[in-house]
Amino acid sequence: MSTFDINTITRDNVKSLKPYSSARDEFEDFDTAEMIFLDANENPYQNGVNRYPDPQQNSVKAILAKNNLVKQSQILLGNGSDEVLDLLFRAFCEPNKDNIISLPPTYGMYGVLANINAVENREVLLSTDFQPQVEKILEVVDENTKIIFLCSPNNPTGNSFSDESVVKLLQNFKGLVVIDEAYIDFSDKESWLTEIDEYPNLVITQTLSKAYGLAGIRLGVCYASEEVISILNKIKPPYNVNELTQQRAKER
Ligand SMILES: *Cc1c(COP(=O)(O)O)cnc(C)c1O
Numbered sequence: 001m002s003t004f005d006i007n008t009i010t011r012d013n014v015k016s017l018k019p020y021s022s023a024r025d026e027f028e029d030f031d032t033a034e035m036i037f038l039d040a041n042e043n044p045y046q047n048g049v050n051r052y053p054d055p056q057q058n059s060v061k062a063i064l065a066k067n068n069l070v071k072q073s074q075i076l077l078g079n080g081s082d083e084v085l086d087l088l089f090r091a092f093c094e095p096n097k098d099n100i101i102s103l104p105p106t107y108g109m110y111g112v113l114a115n116i117n118a119v120e121n122r123e124v125l126l127s128t129d130f131q132p133q134v135e136k137i138l139e140v141v142d143e144n145t146k147i148i149f150l151c152s153p154n155n156p157t158g159n160s161f162s163d164e165s166v167v168k169l170l171q172n173f174k175g176l177v178v179i180d181e182a183y184i185d186f187s188d189k190e191s192w193l194t195e196i197d198e199y200p201n202l203v204i205t206q207t208l209s210k211a212y213g214l215a216g217i218r219l220g221v222c223y224a225s226e227e228v229i230s231i232l233n234k235i236k237p238p239y240n241v242n243e244l245t246q247q248r249a250k251e252r
Helices: 012-016 023-027 058-068 080-092 109-116 134-140 163-172 226-235 243-251
Strands: 075-078 099-102 120-123 145-151 176-180 202-207 220-223
Touching: 012 080, 012 226, 058 075, 058 243, 075 080, 075 226, 080 109, 080 145, 080 176, 080 202, 080 220, 080 226, 099 109, 109 120, 134 163, 145 163, 163 176
Parallel strands: 099 120, 099 145, 145 176, 176 202
Antiparallel strands: 075 220, 202 220
16 A cells, blocks of 8 residues: 655645735735725725625535535635646646646546646556556656546546545555546546545545536535645635636535
8 A cells, every 4th residue: 555645746846935925914804795905905895896706705615515525624616627637737737847647538637737737647548447557657657656547437438437446546655646526426436535534645626617507607616635725725826716706606
């Protein structure tokens, strides 16, 4: 069984950086809903969107936490799950040094994000029945492999990956195993969400874009251990999920 250590996989600059602090962060202990932050130059004339949005999107996360039986501190929201995937690269993959593994044919964004972030994308084809070739994947892993992307149910093949192969990867890989569950609501199989307390290296991404028909609002969700989520929180843009999106997400 591999031992996962967040410190060995996090980029040094991310470990040492001091996150941006917004005017709102200084009033954590207050109910800020009725306040206007003149020190952030918020306009005092109410029109529904004159205030900066909640950077932690707490009211959206409260619903997701309740529905999915996880803690709010195990959730990060993004401008679509594509932003969540990009944040994972930026937090954990050192440009021109680290690598990730993806399993074609699969969602093209993993490779694109690898290119954007100057991270090598090691491709290990799915088997002829579209399952991960676990032994081959583990052979391709080296000390600079930070993330394995599993899309399950997979785009474009439509099938889910076997529990056995997912568990083997979670147990034997010391980096992050990201399970992209953009299509989980269309599947008979359960989400891997029930396992996040079990595996500290498990990251799950979901989206409101497909089954919920809300691609236009751009809301992606990341579930992981508190330690992974707190690293992502350090680097995310403070207001990455806008007020209209938060409101619309709560109406669904
Ligand atoms: C559509 C899709 C996404 C992106 O979803 P957004 O939340 O709209 O960014 C992620 N992964 C897969 C597999 C997809 O098909």
